[in-house]
Amino acid sequence: MKVLVTVMPKAGVLDPQGKAIGHALAGLGFAGVGEVRAGKVIELEVAETDAAAAKQAAEAMARKLLANTVIESFRVEIA
Amino acid sequence: MRAGIVLFPGTNRERDMALALQRVTGHRPEMLWHRDTALPAGTDLVVLPGGFSYGDYLRCGAMAAQSPIMQAIKAFADQGGHVLGVCNGFQMLTEAGLLPGALLRNATLRFLSMDCRMRVERTDTPYTNRFQRGQVFRSTMAHGDGNYFADDATLERLEGEGLVALRYATPAGEATAAANRNGSARNIAGILSPNLRVLGLMPHPENQVDPEIDGTDGLPLFESLAATLATAAA
Numbered sequence: 001m002k003v004l005v006t007v008m009p010k011a012g013v014l015d016p017q018g019k020a021i022g023h024a025l026a027g028l029g030f031a032g033v034g035e036v037r038a039g040k041v042i043e044l045e046v047a048e049t050d051a052a053a054a055k056q057a058a059e060a061m062a063r064k065l066l067a068n069t070v071i072e073s074f075r076v077e078i079a
Numbered sequence: 080m081r082a083g084i085v086l087f088p089g090t091n092r093e094r095d096m097a098l099a100l101q102r103v104t105g106h107r108p109e110m111l112w113h114r115d116t117a118l119p120a121g122t123d124l125v126v127l128p129g130g131f132s133y134g135d136y137l138r139c140g141a142m143a144a145q146s147p148i149m150q151a152i153k154a155f156a157d158q159g160g161h162v163l164g165v166c167n168g169f170q171m172l173t174e175a176g177l178l179p180g181a182l183l184r185n186a187t188l189r190f191l192s193m194d195c196r197m198r199v200e201r202t203d204t205p206y207t208n209r210f211q212r213g214q215v216f217r218s219t220m221a222h223g224d225g226n227y228f229a230d231d232a233t234l235e236r237l238e239g240e241g242l243v244a245l246r247y248a249t250p251a252g253e254a255t256a257a258a259n260r261n262g263s264a265r266n267i268a269g270i271l272s273p274n275l276r277v278l279g280l281m282p283h284p285e286n287q288v289d290p291e292i293d294g295t296d297g298l299p300l301f302e303s304l305a306a307t308l309a310t311a312a313a
Contacts, residue, residue, distance in 0.1 A: 013228060014262070016188045065145060068138055068174065070181045071228060 001046050002079035003058045007067045008039035042066055043079070051078045080308040082108035082124040085152070087143045092129035092166065092283065099285035099297070100126070103305035113146040123308050124161045125152050127168030129221070129283060139182060139224045140170030149175050161205055161308065162277045166222055169269070169279030178270055178279045179237070180229030182222075186262025190223040195260065195282055197268045198248035201241055204275045205307040209299035215252045216296040218282035220260070225281040227263035227270075234264055245269035245280055 009015040015037050022036035044061070048054040058076045067074040082100050084093050093110065100108045108126070109119055118125065133142035143149070149171075156162050156177055164172040172178040185191055196217050199210040210216070229237065237243055245268040247259045254266040261281070269280030284297030 014183060014186065014226070016184050016186055020188055065141065066137070068141065068181055070173070070179075070230075071183060 001048060001051070001054050003044040003046055003054055004077045004079050005042040005044065005058055005062050005066050006039060006075045006077070007042065007062070007072050008074070009037060010071055010073050013071045039072070054078060080104045080124055080305055081119075081121045082126060083111040083118060083122050084108050084126045084128055085111045085113060085148055087113045087130070087132035087146065089132045089134055090128055090130035090167070092285065095283070095285045096126055096128045096165070099288040099301050100124075102288050102298070103301040111148060113143065113148050115148045116151060118148075118151050118155055122155070122160070124163065124304065125155060127152075127162070127164040127171050128285075129166030129168060132167055132171070135224075138170075138174065140167055140172075140174040143167075143171045144174035144176075153177065156272070156277055159274060159276060161304070163206070163304070164277075164279040165283055165285065166225075166281055169281055170224065172277065172279040177277050178272060179233045180227055180264075180270070182224045182281070183226040183228045183262075184224050185222070185226050185260070187260070190221075191225070191260050192219075192221045193260070194218070195220045195268075196248055196250055196258065197245040197280075197282060198252050198254065200243050200246060204244060204271060204278075204303075206271075206278045206300055206303050207244060208306065209303040213252055215248055215250055216284075216299070217287065217294070218284050218297055219286045219293075220282045222261070222281055225261040225263065227261075227267040227281075229264060237267075237270055238265070240273060242271045242273065242275075243267055243269075244271045244278055 018037040062074040199214045246266040259266045284300045287297035
């Protein structure tokens with residue numbers, strides 16, 4: 001089973017990377033783009049076959065390692 | 080002082096750190112391996128040096144914070160051991176939960192390799208007792224992720240408990256925005272644990288310990304440690 005963990009900078013945490021991407025998009029002429037936030041997606045192939053259990057396990061992984069919850073939030077989805 | 084410097088894959092500042100410690104103690108510190116599960120008996124200082132451990136994968140210091148030796152270092156710190164983290168070492172300390180907050184990408188998005196100045200906020204600590212209060216000393220920064228962040232409650236607690244050890248400042252000692260090149264909250268360059276025995280800072284005081292190589296501005300930090308730990312051992 002494939003699990004997707006999306007890690008994003010928390011609201012209120014400065015995201016200079018997102019800002020730079022936003023500036024670059026504006027420079028390329030893409031109008032109407034508001035705030036840009038950049039995060040990452042981590043794809044996990046897990047042996048678990050029960051979706052709820054896989055999600056729970058991935059959440060534990062995110063809290064322990066994949067995300068730094070001081071500055072990042074995360075979301076787990078079964079792909 | 081019986082110091083150990085921890086080596087991770089990608090660590091690159093361990094030799095400078097060893098020379099700085101040797102200069103104040105007269106003997107070479109021990110090099111420790113990240114896979115070790117215990118510290119050598121009698122260790123009274125653990126140093127996490129700068130570098131790019133694990134290629135900065137995931138987040139700077141995140142992988143190192145999960146390495147086997149970190150459990151031993153946490154136990155050592157819990158028992159009142161002294162732990163110094165410089166640059167990548169500071170990032171590891173926050174990732175391991177030994178110090179609060181996190182180091183974000185520099186506000187400029189640029190890797191900053193340049194001189195900086197730090198103001199010493201208190202001198203009654205194991206790391207700063209050979210400085211004068213308010214003293215400004217020159218050091219070097221070399222990092223891409225040195226922008227100290229913590230939520231407001233944490234910042235208030237750090238300030239209230241006097242745990243901000245070092246702040247980026249002008250040569251005249253003013254903590255201005257211009258002196259704060261990486262964008263750190265409240266110009267924070269280095270913070271202490273509540274028992275004052277764990278210090279993390281982004282700049283490299285080990286760069287300035289030799290009069291023939293860039294001066295000795297950083298030497299008081301190591302002299303402070305040597306004095307503290309010599310007393311403790313006596």
